[in-house]
Amino acid sequence: MKKALFFIGLAMVVLLVACGTDTTVEGDNTLSEKNQVDAQGTEVVQEVTIVDQLGETVVPVKPEKVVVFDFGILDSLDKLGISVAGVPQANIPPYLEQYESDEYVNVGSLKEPDFEAIATMDPDLIIISGRQLELADELNKISPTIYMGLDTEDYMSSFKDNMEKLGQIFDKKDEMAEELDAIDTLVDQVKEKATTQKTNGLVVLANEGNINAYGPGSRFGLIHDVLGISPVDENIDVSTHGMNVSYEYILERDPQYLFVIDRNAVVTESASAEQAIENELVQTTQAYKNNNIIYLDPNYWYLSGGGLVSVTKMIEAIDTAIE
Numbered sequence: 001m002k003k004a005l006f007f008i009g010l011a012m013v014v015l016l017v018a019c020g021t022d023t024t025v026e027g028d029n030t031l032s033e034k035n036q037v038d039a040q041g042t043e044v045v046q047e048v049t050i051v052d053q054l055g056e057t058v059v060p061v062k063p064e065k066v067v068v069f070d071f072g073i074l075d076s077l078d079k080l081g082i083s084v085a086g087v088p089q090a091n092i093p094p095y096l097e098q099y100e101s102d103e104y105v106n107v108g109s110l111k112e113p114d115f116e117a118i119a120t121m122d123p124d125l126i127i128i129s130g131r132q133l134e135l136a137d138e139l140n141k142i143s144p145t146i147y148m149g150l151d152t153e154d155y156m157s158s159f160k161d162n163m164e165k166l167g168q169i170f171d172k173k174d175e176m177a178e179e180l181d182a183i184d185t186l187v188d189q190v191k192e193k194a195t196t197q198k199t200n201g202l203v204v205l206a207n208e209g210n211i212n213a214y215g216p217g218s219r220f221g222l223i224h225d226v227l228g229i230s231p232v233d234e235n236i237d238v239s240t241h242g243m244n245v246s247y248e249y250i251l252e253r254d255p256q257y258l259f260v261i262d263r264n265a266v267v268t269e270s271a272s273a274e275q276a277i278e279n280e281l282v283q284t285t286q287a288y289k290n291n292n293i294i295y296l297d298p299n300y301w302y303l304s305g306g307g308l309v310s311v312t313k314m315i316e317a318i319d320t321a322i323e
Contacts, residue, residue, distance in 0.1 A: 046060070046061055047059060047060050047061055048061060048168050048169060050146045050165055050169070052146055052148070052165075053147045053149070054136050054140070054145065054147050057140075057144050057145065057146050058144065059125055059144055059146065059169055060124055060125070061169060061170075061171055062169075062170055062171050063123075063125040063169070063170075064124055065085040065086075065122070065123040065124045065125075066082075066083075066084045066085055066086075066123060066124065066125045066127065067084070067085060067086040067087070067105075067107055067118055067121065067123045067125070067126045067127070067143075068086070068087055068127045069087075069088055069107070069126070069127060069128045069129065069131070069132050070128065070129035070131075070149075070304075070306070071092070071093055071096060071304030071310075072129070072150075072304045072305055072306035072307030072311075073127050073129070073162070073306070074087060074096060074099065074304070074307070075093075075095070075304055075307035075308060075309040075310055076166055076307045076308040076309070077166065077170070078096065078309070079179070079307075079309055080170065080175055080176070080179075080308075082170050082172070084104065085104065085121060085123060086104060086105035086106070086107040086118065086121055087099045087104050087105075087106070087107060088106070088107055088108050088110050088113070089104070090108075090109040090110070091109070091110070091266060091267070091303060093266070093299035093300070093303050093304050094299060095299065095309065096304070105117055105121055107121075110131045111131055111132075113132065113135060113139065115142070118139070118142050118143070119142050122142075122143065123142075123143045124143065124144070125143060125144055125145075125146070125169070126139050126140075126142070126143050126144065126146070127145075127146055128145060128146070128147055128149075129147065129148055129149040129306070130150075133147065148162040148165070148166075148306075149306075150162070150219075150305065150306045152217055152218055152219050152238075153217045153221075153238075155222050155225060156187070156226050158306075159306055159311060160180055162306065163179070163180060163308065164176060164180075179308050182312075183308075183311060183315070186316070186319070187226060187315060189319065190227045190228070190315055190319045190322070191226070191228040193319070193322055193323075194227055194228035194318075194322055195228045197322065198230070199228075199229050199256060199257065200229065200231070200232050200256050200257070201223060201224075201229045201230070201231070201232065201255050201256060201257035201258065201287075202231070202233070202250065202253055202255040202258055202259065202287075203218075203220045203223055203224075203259045204242075204245070204258065204259070204260055204261070204277075205220075205260075205261045205263055205302075206261070206262050206263065206264070206272070206273035206276060207263040208263075208264060208272075209276060210244060211244070211245055211246070211247070211250075211276075211277075212241055212243060212244055212245065213236050213243045213244075213245045213249070214236065214242045215231045215234065215235075215236030215238070216231055216234070216236075218236070218238050218239075218242065219305070220259075220261065220301060221238075222305075222314065222315075223259060223318060227315065229257065232253040232254070232255045233253055247279060247282055250281070250282055251281045251282065251284060251285060254286055254287075255285065255286065255287050256286050256287060256290070256292060257292045257293075257294060257321065257322065258277075258287035258293045258294070259294050259296055259318075259321075260274075260293060260294065260295050261295075261296050261298050261302055262274075262295065262298055263298060263302055266298045266299060266302055266303055273295065274295065277293065278293065292321070294317070294321045296314075296317055297313065297317065300313045301314060
């Protein structure tokens, strides 16, 4: 009888180990983990549940076939040495040009995914951001799809949340923490400099002769909200395409620094902003007279913001500009 009870108890222990455990990650509760115990008795995370703008999505840990529709997320994965299987190969920033090779499946463009190519791949995970948000349901029918867009009203928290999720999904939590700590140090350095110097500035996007201004809370609001450069206009409309302004507006606001992002340089591969911006009116501003018209790299600012590499390069550009 005692032997029978012993073997029954042993069987129950083995069954409990095989079933594993579910745990919830502390913090903002955007992640939960499903763990299993391996033969050595070590807990191994098998999947995580990502909570985002799309809802809850169960994602395998260290997925092998990943499709990425956001260049900032792509540069983060590349920085951490994580392989991807499919990317949209139109308008890939030069610093990510290796992803134009045949080694990766071309899954369309940022606005027009190739659903057939993606379905043929049968990926383990699809990562999207704002440009694909309206297509999320269709992509989710193919494979688990998660959203990693940025909340421009809370840029750094949103960025860090995305990065921490990547760290969980790809089992790179420690490496990600080190990268984020380095970025925090850089932010503090630039913000202290900007606030000490009482620096002000204006951010504009130049696009085929049109000029659109961006202020706090906008897609380029990092300059004001995070890095401490005062906006010359607190009332700039917050929208994806910015607030259309004139050269007279720039003269009237007379910024110490004028930050320019040339959309044409990445969309048509023909830079044209400098000639248009530096006209007779703008030449009378503080920014022009003090050689403080700064042309920001649109590959980082327009195409791939929100990545470990792009965010670092963006902050470094402002740091260099206000030295």
